[in-house]
Amino acid sequence: MAALADELTRPRAGECLLCYTARMLEEGGCDGTLRWVRRWRDVRLPRATALERRLGGRGAYCDCEVFLNGWTVGDHLAQPGPDGEPEWPDTRPGCVGVSARSSQPCANWVPHRRGW
Numbered sequence: 001m002a003a004l005a006d007e008l009t010r011p012r013a014g015e016c017l018l019c020y021t022a023r024m025l026e027e028g029g030c031d032g033t034l035r036w037v038r039r040w041r042d043v044r045l046p047r048a049t050a051l052e053r054r055l056g057g058r059g060a061y062c063d064c065e066v067f068l069n070g071w072t073v074g075d076h077l078a079q080p081g082p083d084g085e086p087e088w089p090d091t092r093p094g095c096v097g098v099s100a101r102s103s104q105p106c107a108n109w110v111p112h113r114r115g116w
């Protein structure tokens with residue numbers, strides 16, 4: 001059972017931090033910590049120990065805040081919502097990939113504009 005769970009929560013080859021975290025939030029939700037961020041880091045870049053601090057600098061202290069406060073889907077992927085504001089598409093495309101040594105998001109993601 002543990003081995004199965006391990007397999008299910010393993011980042012895919014080349015999958016960036018944000019695509020992975022978004023995917024796992026859909027699977028397992030947020031538990032109020034950077035659980036999925038840490039999981040990605042432990043598997044992909046165990047030496048990236050400053051990652052949580054970097055995310056905290058963007059107001060992301062748990063997995064869902066990564067998307068509430070940090071990044072959102074790029075304009076090319078967003079679809080207009082009922083109020084005319086861009087929303088996440090019903091199905092996100094797969095990760096377009098980042099280099100194996102990068103903790104940067106792939107081209108699917110853009111930082112939130114701070115318009116207020």
Ligand SMILES: [Zn+2]
Pocket residue numbers: 030031032033062063064065
């Ligand atoms: Zn959260």
Ligand SMILES: [Zn+2]
Pocket residue numbers: 015016017018019020094095096097105106107108
């Ligand atoms: Zn990605």
